[in-house]
Amino acid sequence: MAKFNFVRDGAMRLPPGFRFQPTDEELVFRYLKCKVFSFPLPASIIPDVNLCKYDPWDLPGELEQERYFFSSKEAKYRNGNRINRATVSGYWKATGSDRQISSPRKNQMVGMKKTLVFYKGKPPHGFRTSWVMHEYRLVNTYPYHNHNLTQNVLSEMEKWVICHVYMRKRSSSDQNDDGDHVGANQGYKNYNAEMGQLKFFDFVVRDGEKIGTSSGPNCSSSSSSNSSGITAASSSESDDLEESSAF
Structure with missing residues (x-):
């Protein structure tokens, strides 16, 4: 059966009327798992992009749409395990706790979902933007008897992630993911004026x-x-x- 390729010029191009709205479980089991184990993908619809080389507004695709990418994790230091999350104009900062993703059939955790927010500037003085990214990764729950195969699979699992990038619409009453209230300084000034x-x-x-x-x-x-x-x-x-x- 032929697999259709919907990726053109590094961006997802769907026919009119089609929408790509996968669930967390589908992203992990149908796409990321197949990518790691070199299985055929349901469709060539998620491009490979190194997110560290792009600011979120420069990523391939339409800014108004939610975009999905396969991305390989890049080490921040040559001899360290920290992941590089810096881009040209800012950096991605993790917020909240990672969410477990379990198999719907076996009720077994095989994936994790991390939420990150993009900050423009240099840490720790960057300012928060409305760009949000959900990062999906696999966890090691697959027992193998072949030691070499296990090492190869582990290296691929640690290498690849799926990133879901979008711009969140925010209002003055919204609350940020890390607990900071939008417009807190302005609210404090108004409070003092009223008092x-x-x-x-x-x-x-x-x-x-x-x-x-x-x-x-x-x-x-x-x-x-x-x-x-x-x-x-x-x-x-x-x-x-x-x-x-x-x-």
Whole structure:
């Protein structure tokens, strides 16, 4: 049976009406596993790209679409095990905990999913962007009796990953993956500005009902001795109120 090739010029090109939306299990079992063990792929639809050589906006394919790539992991140092995640303009930073991917039939873990966010600049002073990447890798759960075959398989498992890259749409109420709230500094400034203003709430009995009226520092308001006030003020302002009430 012929396998169709949907990769052209290093990017995925599907016919109109077709969408590539694989699940995590399908990416690991149908594509990455076949890549590592040199089995035929369901379709030539995921290109081989070294992600360290590209910024996310320069990767092959359309920016508005979710893109998938086979990528070989590159060591950061010649004599080390750390993975190089730096690109031309920034770096990928892992966030959260890795998620286990199990076989739907045998209920056995054979893969892991790591979430990374792209930061522009140099660590640790880079600033966060909306680019997100899910990295899928296989784990060693395959027993082999042939020692040479095991070493070859292990080297391929450690080499290849599938990367799912996309740009996340964010709003001011969204929360970042690493727990940092979007626009936290601006929210802190707004909070301080609001705390610096006095607001008085007077409850007056009118026709058997309590009606609340509010006034600020720029508004003129009168309150009777029978009305109760709820005041938000600083410590120095509360001392002035206590001093005036003593008279």
